Amino acid sequence: METSIVIAGFGGQGVLFAGQLLAYAGMDNNLHVTWIPSYGPEMRGGTANCTVIVADEPVGAPIVANPDVAIVLNLPSLEKYEPLVKSGGLLVVNSSLITRTVARTDVDVAYVPANDIAEELGSAKMMNMAALGALLAQRPILTLDQLMRTLDDHLPARKAHLLEANKLVIQKGYAVATAVLA
Amino acid sequence: METSIVIAGFGGQGVLFAGQLLAYAGMDNNLHVTWIPSYGPEMRGGTANCTVIVADEPVGAPIVANPDVAIVLNLPSLEKYEPLVKSGGLLVVNSSLITRTVARTDVDVAYVPANDIAEELGSAKMMNMAALGALLAQRPILTLDQLMRTLDDHLPARKAHLLEANKLVIQKGYAVATAVLA
Amino acid sequence: MVMLAPNQQQTEKLIYERPHSLEEVYTHYCPGCTHGIAHRLIAEVIDELDIQERTILVAPVGCAVFAYNYFAFDSAEAAHGRAPAMATGIKRVNPDSIVFTYQGDGDLASIGIAEAIHAASRGEQLTVIFINNAIYGMTGGQMAPTSLLGQVTTSSPTGRDAQATGQPMRIAEMMAGLPGVVYSVRRSLHDARHVIQAKQAIKTAFEAQMQGLGFSIVELLSSCPTNWGMSPADAVHWVRDEMIPVYPLGDYKVAEALQNKRGRN
Amino acid sequence: MVMLAPNQQQTEKLIYERPHSLEEVYTHYCPGCTHGIAHRLIAEVIDELDIQERTILVAPVGCAVFAYNYFAFDSAEAAHGRAPAMATGIKRVNPDSIVFTYQGDGDLASIGIAEAIHAASRGEQLTVIFINNAIYGMTGGQMAPTSLLGQVTTSSPTGRDAQATGQPMRIAEMMAGLPGVVYSVRRSLHDARHVIQAKQAIKTAFEAQMQGLGFSIVELLSSCPTNWGMSPADAVHWVRDEMIPVYPLGDYKVAEALQNKRGRN
Amino acid sequence: MAKGRVDIDVDRCKGCELCREACPQNVLALADDLNGKGYRPVILLDPLHDCTGCALCAVVCPDGCITVYRDVPQKTPKKEPVLNGKSLSLAV
Amino acid sequence: MAKGRVDIDVDRCKGCELCREACPQNVLALADDLNGKGYRPVILLDPLHDCTGCALCAVVCPDGCITVYRDVPQKTPKKEPVLNGKSLSLAV
Amino acid sequence: MAKELLKGNVAIAEAAVRAGCEAYFGYPITPQTELLEHMSKRMPELGRVFLQAESEVAAVNMVYGAASAGVRVMTSSSSPGISLMQEGFSYIAGSEVPAVVVDVMRGGPGLGNIQPSQADYNQVVKQAGHGDFHPIVLAPSTIQESIDMMVLSFDLAEKYRTLVFMVLDGAIGQMMEPAELPPMREMNEKRPSWALTGQSKRRLNGRLPDKNVVTSIHLGGDELNAFNEKLQAKLAQITANEVRYEESYIEDAEIIVVAFGTAGRVAGTAVKNLRQANVPVGLFRPITLWPFPEKRLAHLAERAKAFLVVEMNAGQMLHDVREAVGCQAPVEFLGRMGGLLPFTNDIEKEVQTIWRRSEVLALHQQN
């Protein structure tokens, strides 16, 4: 089993860290993982995305044409990835910023008001965690517990005071996504 | 028929010009010719040499391992080329500066007191012409006349006043070399 | 032609609008990056001198690599540091064109110093707009020859150390020492007053070329909020407070023929 | 050890002999080429400072390409113009060695100006001996950035023209402007008095490195009788009469720590 | 004091606030919503008509988002409108 | 006037005559014969012992061909002979 | 040591540090920059040499200098920077000093883009500068392999006094995956006998040694010819000793996919998938691009029905495969140019096509 996950949004939405956290969680739980950012001058353009692959065998390509999952945190990212997600795949949509719905009918969709959840629990900056929670609700590649334990280990020290809040955001994301299951 | 001729001496002995003159003469008389200098930083070292090939068919290699003829104007050149001349070939030796004789017995040798001839007729600088005269005496690849006509056309203008003297040197070189034929 | 905003009174006059020599596009520069100001000033000057149709830009490799997308005239994109050589090639065969390079400090002062100095020394009829932001912006914030002592960058993690890497390089001063250079000045983009002064300098530099006087260069102190890790406002304050003391603003060389021009526009 | 010539009276003293740091070989330089004088002076200085055993030469591409055959200490032969970079690599891993480059004007001022300026700007602990003979000797007499205006060379057949190629480049002055440089002077090799002054400068330059002060450079005006088409004597007169007016001899930068040294040796 | 007005191209604005920093009248503010690029753009918030049309905001805007207008006395309709930043030295 | 003498390595000499140009006593001359490299080397031609051992010739010789000796009063045999050009400043 | 989640460029830099790299000279360029940045932190910490050069031209010549002084030295860059280093590489080869280069390749030609690519194959493998020489070229396909080969690079460089390249594409440089770093090696303070150290450092029994000279000049034709013959003999020795490759499902493969680096790992997945679909395909992944495993390929060609070369370029290694395979089997090509990875299903489709064609062919031959 191999799951490829693209996470995409504006710079500053914590896209790269969310991906790394997922990769760490996979590694810590003895799965094979790769993480790769899209890099380059477009980083100046204000968008960011990365691809994480979590698998039970060594990973071949760290980049895929059609991901199993796309977590889209803003509208441009939805527009870019809606057509690319594999049929039968999953779109996690940040409904706080993205007001339109997904047109495709051959994919699962989880709408998560990630900014709202995060803001409510302390800071919009944690919105990326809400999206991860929603992902795990839909695709149990890891348990919620596994992800949160990894957060204990890998949240940068300067953000330690936000650890618990982050966990709450993950849980809320998980809960909400479960609820809105398509 | 193809004749390869190396001309070698100190810088300033007119080595390169002598070779070019030979090449011009060949060309003017509808032969195929190539001329190539040895070039490079050794030119700083004070020695100069060039290879001329005169042939009745298109010339292949402009440089040869074993020339048919070597015109050596100083001792280092004799030492370099004595072993290289083709068996049955010719060494034209400037006996004004080279006091030893040639050891090989399988080559023709023409000793020409080139400096003496040239000095006698006006200037040691014309010594290269004496050597060319000697060459033609031994290897009639061109006639004396053909060479001298080429001199008319190609002696640099600033040396025009030396034209006749140069011709005399050629003739003297021819005469002397004929005399000392091995 | 008086342009009027819709639904406004006839009494309203257009005071400022985007110059025509800038394309109507969104740029890839980070928010608050003063590269954008420099672009706008160049475009304004080119509009004012009415030379858009004969101007050729040579863009650098650096954050300004896509400058050719933003300016509305013929443009080339040079190899990293080689803009002055490429511009020399263009100008020599197009003597009537107005050719300028736009280069960052990594591009000009580091990898391209030879081409810059030789174009200047030959007195090529070129204008160079030199963006000194004390860092390699494009590649993510490495030390430039112009980085300040003590400045932390991704390749000087404990701060730039003079013992290991020398002192910041002062390009405007160095260029002024070359006989082929007719105009070498340093300006800053950190506030409105200085922006306006910078524009005047850019104009003089282009005029130098239009008059065939020789090589002109305008060094512009510029901000890189992203790689300095500052807000745009803090970044321009850093230019003012930290950079200017090391890079004094001023005219390092103004050829006689240009001196009557100063303060004119 | 007093060396005596054979069959001479005990009363005879050896006044001058070839320095030990020069190999006992025949050089490929043209007759009267002052490259040879520069070599000898360097060797004398290295003997006197007693640093032969820890000196490393970085030879250039130019007529001095075989300098490693003539000096009796460890040597490297750099790519054309890159001697300062190669020397930087050597010195950084051999901080106790005395590393110097020996470079012509084509090598240093033309193709290698970037490496020279940056090594200087970083204040590398290096010494550069810069032979300015206003021409590319090795390749047969093309124009150098240091060729004089009007000078006929094989690549400026009607004489160097400032309009097309700019003014002669003044390296000692340019180097003096860089903070990393502690010693930048120009000397000439055209007669005995100046040769002796040149030697003093070379000595000071090496001392600067021995004291870890920074980058030192000695520009030596030198002759190229072959490519100038002159006799050796005429060539040194040309240095005196034509080059010195364009390249004034003098001290362009002498760090404080070195100033008490002057006139000492 | 002259009266003025600015037009801000909110789609191109990156919310860097350099214009706010430069505005002597303090009439620029960040919008509530993000624009299509994810930035919170600057808007003119000038209920009292304090904007003088001094154009300082436009002079420092890195993204050339700002167009500036100023009221002129109607009696002398100027024949030479100032375009393309030619007005900079007049404006300041 | 001090008396001196020079030894010239004629095999290495290229006959450039810079030494002749430098010699204040005019005691250097070109040899009649060429050396092995094809150059006419310089030799000391000093019948009147005019050479002062000033070493100016050696100072300008590009090929390091010249060794210089000078007579010294026998009474004070110097303990520190000057080698390797250390004498340059003394000599001139 | 335990596995860590490591970014390719950083892992390589740290591996170099642990392999005893004493000096690093480089110039920033995407997608290689994190390597330089890691060095800027680690080397001074350890009292070793880090210097950001003014250009790639300067960097390679600094490397040349430090290599001449006999220390373990490296640089890293990406395609345009590698172009600028060609003269320096040739000098390093011509004077036989050991040095290590990492090329994190990006899309070209020209400025191109900064996406993963393998378009420097020819530039590095075929020449790396003027004159007759080849650097050893290692092409890892995972971060773990990159780490291991980084250490190997220094050893091979020293052993053969040669230039060693490690070539990656931007994907390996930029990605993170779990890997284990080697232990820190003890530094070897002793310099080789030929190194430029100043004579006194080599003083033996009080006797001053001959001077050492590092040069690439051989003025005479015979002399340079002799040097080149010596160099070629060394290359032949390297060819005999150092060929490396990896194979999977090769024993009974009728179709062999040949790919290196990231293309190799992608192809690995494709081959695995195809095997599940019962296509008799195998993977041949050259690890040394020079010396190229041509003998092994020629041997495999005796049995295989077809080859498919997959590269992230327009077909460069392809020619080496063709030369090795000769007329023994057709060699097909699948390329992605300009910073695109080949995708698993593209490879699978291509192999399927070849397989069906060869089955049809076999049928025809039976009839």
Next chain:
Amino acid sequence: MAKELLKGNVAIAEAAVRAGCEAYFGYPITPQTELLEHMSKRMPELGRVFLQAESEVAAVNMVYGAASAGVRVMTSSSSPGISLMQEGFSYIAGSEVPAVVVDVMRGGPGLGNIQPSQADYNQVVKQAGHGDFHPIVLAPSTIQESIDMMVLSFDLAEKYRTLVFMVLDGAIGQMMEPAELPPMREMNEKRPSWALTGQSKRRLNGRLPDKNVVTSIHLGGDELNAFNEKLQAKLAQITANEVRYEESYIEDAEIIVVAFGTAGRVAGTAVKNLRQANVPVGLFRPITLWPFPEKRLAHLAERAKAFLVVEMNAGQMLHDVREAVGCQAPVEFLGRMGGLLPFTNDIEKEVQTIWRRSEVLALHQQN
């Protein structure tokens, strides 16, 4: 016009002038310098552009600039200088502007020497910089041919908007032989539509045209891939149209000597001599090294018993011949490295050996 005795470098320079070269940028280097020197005299005389650049790096980028402005422009250099130009070549290729380069090759690697060599084959033919491209590479073997190809170079560069190399070895550059120069071409004042001239120069019916941009950037992977596909299509077209070679005694040849440039002319003499000794040998002389005449060679290989590649290097074109010939016939190699010409009798001896071996083989096969 009548034949004159011309030095290779000078003849080439003058041919370029007459072909309408409008700008020359270069840097002195032996054995190419007379070319630059001739240009320094002729170009200003004719009101055209000559500039001695500060380095080869600058020279190639000046060429890039002038080429972007749409004029006929060239540079020339020798091996180390060509190494320094690699980045520039790649940019020129990546932005598809036409330019001409003459490489008068010398011995390497490193500083090597300045004797004739063919060791830049790989450096020029295989890549000439990072990324996927090939310049057209012409390899004349006489001064007359050099003159003719110089003219052709400009035409091909313009026709395909590509980089064209003419590669010679130092021997052709330095030698003199009789040859005829072409007449002076009229200058084409009109610049191509894509050229950087400033917009007003392209004003049509008073309307300002779109701006022209010369760049090699294609930031997106798909975009760069598409560009590279376009570039490869152009290369395929060149391959279809522009292959050039010369053959002698080829019809009934059982042994075929393959050699280019000076090695080719030396081999020509050897073949002539061998034919007089009744050895059935022929000469195949590639004139375009890229596109390489691989089809023709493959065709010849169907009949020939053996090939002998002769090069002034360690065996570079050899690999292209091997790839073309495949398993059809053995390919032997005779090389001279380091500035030595192969001598006629060496070639003759080698061919004789091959011939005797193949006759013995044939005998064995008969029995």
